[in-house]
Amino acid sequence: MTRSRSVIRELVSSNMGIASMVILSVLIVGSALAFLSPHDPNHLDAARRLQAPNAGHWFGTDDYGRDIFTRVLYGGRVSLLVGFASMLLSMAIGVTVGVVSGYFGGWIDNLLMRALEIILSIPSFLVILLLSVLLKPNLGSIVIIIGSLMWMHMSRIVRAETLALREREYVLYARASGQGSAGIIFRHILPGLVPVIVVGATNNVASSIMMESSLSFLGFGVQPPNATWGSMLNGAQGTLTQAPYMAIFPGALILLTVLSFNILGDLLRVALEPKLGRR
Amino acid sequence: MRQLIAKRLIQTIPLLFFVSVVCFALIKMAPGDPVMSFVTPNMHKEDIERVRANLGLDKPAHVQYWLWLKELLKGNLGYSLVNHQPVAKLILERLPATAGLMGCAILLAVILAIPLGLIAGAFHNKWVDRIITFMSYIGISVPVFWLAILLIYLFAVKLDWLPSMGMRTIGVNSAADVIQHGILPVSVLAFSFLSSYVRYVRSSTIGQLREDYVQIQYAYGSIRRVVLFRHVLKHVLLPIITLLGMSLADLVTGAIVTETVFSWPGIGSLGVTAIRGMDYPIIMGITLFSALLLIIGNLLADVLYGYADPRIHTMR
Numbered sequence: 001m002t003r004s005r006s007v008i009r010e011l012v013s014s015n016m017g018i019a020s021m022v023i024l025s026v027l028i029v030g031s032a033l034a035f036l037s038p039h040d041p042n043h044l045d046a047a048r049r050l051q052a053p054n055a056g057h058w059f060g061t062d063d064y065g066r067d068i069f070t071r072v073l074y075g076g077r078v079s080l081l082v083g084f085a086s087m088l089l090s091m092a093i094g095v096t097v098g099v100v101s102g103y104f105g106g107w108i109d110n111l112l113m114r115a116l117e118i119i120l121s122i123p124s125f126l127v128i129l130l131l132s133v134l135l136k137p138n139l140g141s142i143v144i145i146i147g148s149l150m151w152m153h154m155s156r157i158v159r160a161e162t163l164a165l166r167e168r169e170y171v172l173y174a175r176a177s178g179q180g181s182a183g184i185i186f187r188h189i190l191p192g193l194v195p196v197i198v199v200g201a202t203n204n205v206a207s208s209i210m211m212e213s214s215l216s217f218l219g220f221g222v223q224p225p226n227a228t229w230g231s232m233l234n235g236a237q238g239t240l241t242q243a244p245y246m247a248i249f250p251g252a253l254i255l256l257t258v259l260s261f262n263i264l265g266d267l268l269r270v271a272l273e274p275k276l277g278r279r
Numbered sequence: 280m281r282q283l284i285a286k287r288l289i290q291t292i293p294l295l296f297f298v299s300v301v302c303f304a305l306i307k308m309a310p311g312d313p314v315m316s317f318v319t320p321n322m323h324k325e326d327i328e329r330v331r332a333n334l335g336l337d338k339p340a341h342v343q344y345w346l347w348l349k350e351l352l353k354g355n356l357g358y359s360l361v362n363h364q365p366v367a368k369l370i371l372e373r374l375p376a377t378a379g380l381m382g383c384a385i386l387l388a389v390i391l392a393i394p395l396g397l398i399a400g401a402f403h404n405k406w407v408d409r410i411i412t413f414m415s416y417i418g419i420s421v422p423v424f425w426l427a428i429l430l431i432y433l434f435a436v437k438l439d440w441l442p443s444m445g446m447r448t449i450g451v452n453s454a455a456d457v458i459q460h461g462i463l464p465v466s467v468l469a470f471s472f473l474s475s476y477v478r479y480v481r482s483s484t485i486g487q488l489r490e491d492y493v494q495i496q497y498a499y500g501s502i503r504r505v506v507l508f509r510h511v512l513k514h515v516l517l518p519i520i521t522l523l524g525m526s527l528a529d530l531v532t533g534a535i536v537t538e539t540v541f542s543w544p545g546i547g548s549l550g551v552t553a554i555r556g557m558d559y560p561i562i563m564g565i566t567l568f569s570a571l572l573l574i575i576g577n578l579l580a581d582v583l584y585g586y587a588d589p590r591i592h593t594m595r
Contacts, residue, residue, distance in 0.1 A: 117294060118297045121294055121570050121573055123531065123566065125532040126532055126535075127305065129550075129554050133555070206420070214424065217536070218535075233425060233428065237540075247428045255417070255422065258420040
């Protein structure tokens with residue numbers, strides 16, 4: 001696997017790449033270990049309302065006296081979980097549609113691509129908002145809503161790549177030697193798609209996290225009292241004059257997470273798709 | 280060229296039809312009985328059924344769809360369940376606020392993105408490029424609502440320079456007042472558009488600078504500034520046209536979050552309120568309206584691109 005080694009070398013050779021990986025590791029470990037915090041994320045304590053950051057409450061307390069640092073960690077759990085799970089779902093749909101469409105061509109391709117055009121013509125943010133009202137918003141339904149509406153771009157890329165791979169000699173040979181379609185797809189096409197899938201998945205996590213945060217911010221996502229970065233920002237609006245720190249930390253974490261995934265995605269693109277050249 | 284436009288227009292019709300079917304189906308999935316918003320507590324059961332029949336809600340779904348589509352083609356998008364106003368009127372009333380907001384933001388973003396992208400591309404991998412590239416990373420990664428909250432805190436709460444909410448001060452009716460209210464939301468939107476435009480311009484500048492004609496210009500003794508702003512610019516404008524066509528699609532949805540944070544009275548905030556209250560005729564109207572814009576936007580982008588680059592004719 002010299003390729004994966006060269007990819008790692010590429011990521012490590014960039015300062016931004018290292019910074020992104022460190023940030024994401026800290027966030028993942030931090031939110032996984034959130035239970036170690038001495039504070040309960042949902043414990044209300046009127047006596048400790050709106051304390052500015054101090055030694056006992058590193059990020060301060062919110063308008064219900066809850067510890068913001070602890071809530072931010074629990075919120076990170078939700079954001080990362082929703083981000084990864086929706087990414088898996090949308091990659092599964094996107095890659096399947098793209099490969100089937102590109103490999104089989106003909107009426108299947110026509111049908112799928114016309115359907116894709118229809119779906120792309122309906123503004124997905126509106127549909128996501130609408131669905132999150134229709135279905136009861138909880139972690140599972142939010143993952144399904146986001147995942148099932150963010151695969152379209154991926155399937156177009158995968159389709160184009162499959163069209164190119166299908167004409168490669170080893171694929172033509174495999175077909176001539178009588179291998180079944182399923183065998184060719186799994187043995188020859190999918191491995192060739194790994195670069196675009198890895199890059200697409202990384203960027204998809206970023207946009208899923210952003211989508212979840214926007215939903216929660218508008219009040220359509222994970223419901224209170226459970227903390228998410230988006231809903232914490234929603235709560236922070238009301239107390240902006242007294243407690244600006246309530247708004248700073250959750251938002252900064254969304255920025256850092258999405259930024260890290262975007263940077264990693266672009267570095268991976270450069271490392272995995274040599275034809276792009278070093279831009 | 281005319282053929283291309285005609286062909287794309289004909290393709291648009293079935294697309295619009297299917298979009299309308301999907302919109303209708305989505306709304307039919309909704310829980311709750313829309314008749315209930317017309318019911319008053321002292322109504323009899325027969326009265327309720329009469330209301331239902333008047334609204335056509337006693338008929339099977341496909342008949343309801345045809346009735347709805349017939350009205351739609353006459354320009355009737357139905358009536359709000361909350362205040363019983365015609366949906367088309369509500370949308371058109373709010374259109375100027377949204378279009379103004381988005382128009383200014385896109386214009387500002389394009390004006391700034393072209394020089395920034397050209398400079399970043401020309402000084403590829405130098406420190407200027409690194410700063411611009413990093414800023415554009417921030418721009419595509421920053422949650423707009425957070426940026427909005429920070430700007431509100433800084434400029435409205437701390438410095439008290441700008442208003443943080445709405446489009447007008449109550450009782451004041453002047454353009455200057457609207458502009459003052461618009462500065463923050465326009466800046467927030469422009470920053471997020473700017474970043475993706477800059478990335479586009481930058482990468483096509485890098486590509487263009489490798490082309491032969493640039494080398495020839497240098498060989499004739501042109502200086503960098505002239506090459507960049509006179510020759511490369513022309514080629515870079517092409518992808519910008521496509522981007523502009525596509526941003527027509529963002530007109531409504533792109534402003535949803537920003538309009539909500541700033542209580543800007545546009546279509547986006549109308550949509551969020553309607554979704555919260557399950558005011559389904561409004562939701563359907565806005566979804567259709569933005570789908571229409573999206574389709575027109577893509578069509579325009581294609582056509583303009585075709586005009587700008589004659590090679591496209593033969594490709595379709």
